[in-house]
Amino acid sequence: MSALQKQVTRGQDRHVLPKVPVPPLKQTLDNYLKCVQHLVKEEQFKKTKAIVEKFGAPGSVGEILQKKLLERKDKKANWVYDYWLEDMYLNNRLALPVNSNPAMVFPKQAFRDHKDALRFAACLICGVLEYKTLIDTRQLPLDVARGQLAGTPLCMAQYYRLFTSYRYPGLKTDTLKVDLNAASLVPEHMIVACKNQFFLLDIVANNKQLNEAEIFLQLEKIMKMSENAEERLPPFGILTSDGRTEWAQAREALIKDQANRDSLALIESCICVVCLDEPCGIPPSDTNRALMMLHGGGGERNGANRWYDKSMQFVVGMDGVCGVVCEHSPFEGIVMVECSEFLMKRITGSPFRTVQPSSTRALPPPRRLLWKCNSHVQALLEASGDRLQRLVNNLDMDVFTFETYGKEFIKKQKMSPDAFIQISLQLAFYKCRGRLVSTYESASLRRFQEGRVDNIRSATAEALAFVRSMTDERATFTDSEKMKRLKDAVKAQTDYTIAAITGMAIDNHLLGLLKVSKQLNMEKPEIFCDETYLASNHFTLSTSQVPTTVEMFCCYGPVVPNGYGTCYNPQPHHIVFSVASFWENTETSSAVFVKALNEGLLEIRDLCNRSATADTKPPESSPVAGQPRKSGK
Numbered sequence: 173m174s175a176l177q178k179q180v181t182r183g184q185d186r187h188v189l190p191k192v193p194v195p196p197l198k199q200t201l202d203n204y205l206k207c208v209q210h211l212v213k214e215e216q217f218k219k220t221k222a223i224v225e226k227f228g229a230p231g232s233v234g235e236i237l238q239k240k241l242l243e244r245k246d247k248k249a250n251w252v253y254d255y256w257l258e259d260m261y262l263n264n265r266l267a268l269p270v271n272s273n274p275a276m277v278f279p280k281q282a283f284r285d286h287k288d289a290l291r292f293a294a295c296l297i298c299g300v301l302e303y304k305t306l307i308d309t310r311q312l313p314l315d316v317a318r319g320q321l322a323g324t325p326l327c328m329a330q331y332y333r334l335f336t337s338y339r340y341p342g343l344k345t346d347t348l349k350v351d352l353n354a355a356s357l358v359p360e361h362m363i364v365a366c367k368n369q370f371f372l373l374d375i376v377a378n379n380k381q382l383n384e385a386e387i388f389l390q391l392e393k394i395m396k397m398s399e400n401a402e403e404r405l406p407p408f409g410i411l412t413s414d415g416r417t418e419w420a421q422a423r424e425a426l427i428k429d430q431a432n433r434d435s436l437a438l439i440e441s442c443i444c445v446v447c448l449d450e451p452c453g454i455p456p457s458d459t460n461r462a463l464m465m466l467h468g469g470g471g472e473r474n475g476a477n478r479w480y481d482k483s484m485q486f487v488v489g490m491d492g493v494c495g496v497v498c499e500h501s502p503f504e505g506i507v508m509v510e511c512s513e514f515l516m517k518r519i520t521g522s523p524f525r526t527v528q529p530s531s532t533r534a535l536p537p538p539r540r541l542l543w544k545c546n547s548h549v550q551a552l553l554e555a556s557g558d559r560l561q562r563l564v565n566n567l568d569m570d571v572f573t574f575e576t577y578g579k580e581f582i583k584k585q586k587m588s589p590d591a592f593i594q595i596s597l598q599l600a601f602y603k604c605r606g607r608l609v610s611t612y613e614s615a616s617l618r619r620f621q622e623g624r625v626d627n628i629r630s631a632t633a634e635a636l637a638f639v640r641s642m643t644d645e646r647a648t649f650t651d652s653e654k655m656k657r658l659k660d661a662v663k664a665q666t667d668y669t670i671a672a673i674t675g676m677a678i679d680n681h682l683l684g685l686l687k688v689s690k691q692l693n694m695e696k697p698e699i700f701c702d703e704t705y706l707a708s709n710h711f712t713l714s715t716s717q718v719p720t721t722v723e724m725f726c727c728y729g730p731v732v733p734n735g736y737g738t739c740y741n742p743q744p745h746h747i748v749f750s751v752a753s754f755w756e757n758t759e760t761s762s763a764v765f766v767k768a769l770n771e772g773l774l775e776i777r778d779l780c781n782r783s784a785t786a787d788t789k790p791p792e793s794s795p796v797a798g799q800p801r802k803s804g805k
């Protein structure tokens with residue numbers, strides 16, 4: 173371990189890593205115009221250009237706001253963090269399932285019976301405790317950037333929020349509470365959900381942590397208790413699946429009662445939720461397992477066997493449908509993957525152990541959380557259930573594994589796999605809709621203190637030129653022209669990626685300028701009222717790369733009603749795409765998008781292969797015709 177790594181691992185990262193920069197104003201405004209020019213009508217663009225120039229003129233409002241942002245940067249570890257958190261998550265009023273919470277889907281597990289499932293759950297819980305100890309004692313190995321600009325240390329702060337965070341619903345805005353000192357104050361506990369009932373699983377008894385066999389026995393007791401129909405309480409978890417304002421209103425009604433306040437306090441302070449799910453009753457295809465993780469199948473299946481505000485929910489289905497559902501505001505998918513991979517490696521590495529009575533203590537059964545219901549709360553439960561069902565019926569999901577090639581083929585073309593895949597997504601969209609739209613790709617800012625993400629706007633002018641050449645029905649473009657456009661598009665995408673991960677993208681900066689104007693009680697600057705700005709923030713295509721080294725994949729829903737949420741996991745020889753859209757929208761169809769994506773990926777491969785063959789073919793007049801030419805240097 174290098175000296176730098178040691179220093180950062182010991183929790184010194186805030187002092188070692190640089191602060192996220194504030195890009196120069198002119199640079200951001202020029203890039204903004206470049207990003208939107210080809211996506212809006214010419215007349216609209218002219219208007220936007222004039223507004224942007226006025227905003228950025230010497231002595232104008234843009235300069236005042238920029239100065240304030242620079243002052244903010246000096247004062248804070250990360251000038252954009254709070255602004256971004258509110259804008260991206262806390263102010264969003266949409267329900268968490270599908271709209272916000274991503275999920276990791278584990279490979280289908282082959283459980284023979286419920287005991288197998290509970291052994292898996294017990295092993296997973298022990299894994300969580302081990303991982304949490306690594307976090308609490310700052311022993312997690314330091315993450316170091318891979319891919320573009322590899323080798324730089326990354327901020328570890330997101331890990332510290334994995335098991336210490338809770339998102340409280342609010343009437344206007346939510347609150348993310350992160351309790352970094354929780355561990356030392358009270359004995360820790362988890363919440364286990366089973367048949368829509370919630371149980372308190374103390375993980376320490378008589379100052380000693382429960383071992384795996386004891387946890388297994390406690391889970392068995394929970395299952396038994398949940399089967400007792402007489403003691404069964406209404407499915408309170410369903411309230412957390414509702415819109416944030418609706419849930420905040422329901423919570424206000426709940427907390428009038430002491431029993432409810434006590435139950436809420438226990439859930440809000442737990443390490444994580446473990447959901448023991450009933451068999452979902454549908455074939456466990458990748459797509460169906462993704463659906464079950466994202467919304468639980470609604471109230472009739474496991475949709476109420478959840479507590480969506482809690483950052484980490486581990487799902488163990490009795491039918492082997494398993495995964496993790498995350499509340500997204502404390503951390504990014506990459507951290508969720510690291511934790512999930514640790515757990516899966518631990519589970520696959522530990523053979524099933526029969527419980528030795530000698531290794532277990534006689535522990536009291538876990539306590540069922542109590543809820544007080546009245547007719548008002550009953551009506552709220554029903555309304556939340558109806559709204560979740562609508563979301564369930566609306567989600568059009570298609571998990572597609574592209575088997576023909578993966579990262580290795582793309583690297584052989586001397587192209588960035590991520591940029592190549594992004595351009596394939598643009599091609600797929602263009603094939604479906606005949607135009608490009610504002611696109612979001614998450615770019616990590618973890619090279620900086622408290623870094624989260626910014627946006628790579630993948631619908632570049634170069635991508636548009638390329639997809640036009642690939643779809644031109646008059647076949648006016650030669651392969652070498654198409655290849656040139658592909659290379660230009662990959663370069664533009666790669667350049668944008670490098671700008672974004674070094675803190676030079678435009679979205680966070682524009683958001684910062686807007687937020688500062690609000691804080692100064694200024695009239696909203698015209699640039700942010702402009703139709704182009706509003707359209708440019710409507711992300712019809714919302715994408716991100718979430719790679720894994722263990723067999724599993726990530727998925728999430730679209731962020732706008734007429735959009736696609738597309739997560740991809742590039743592997744050496746295949747790529748897993750999870751594509752989500754809404755059935756209620758007539759412009760989108762995940763199956764149609766997937767078909768176009770498959771076609772496009774094959775067409776680009778054929779183009780690369782034809783171009784490579786043409787490159788190695790000697791020119792006809794060549795004196796060495798007939799002999800293969802040496803490639804490379």
Ligand code: COA
Binds near residue numbers: 588
């Ligand atoms: N020729 C050959 N190989 C190339 C290449 C080229 N021109 N360009 C890149 N490569 C290689 C890289 O060296 C890397 O190699 P590795 O597999 O050995 O590490 C590999 O291809 C992947 O690089 P690339 O595809 O360019 O992308 P990346 O891994 O740098 O990822 C982002 C780019 C934007 C996805 C990444 O920087 C990022 O921000 N990730 C976080 C996203 C996120 O937060 N997701 C979760 C959201 S909830």
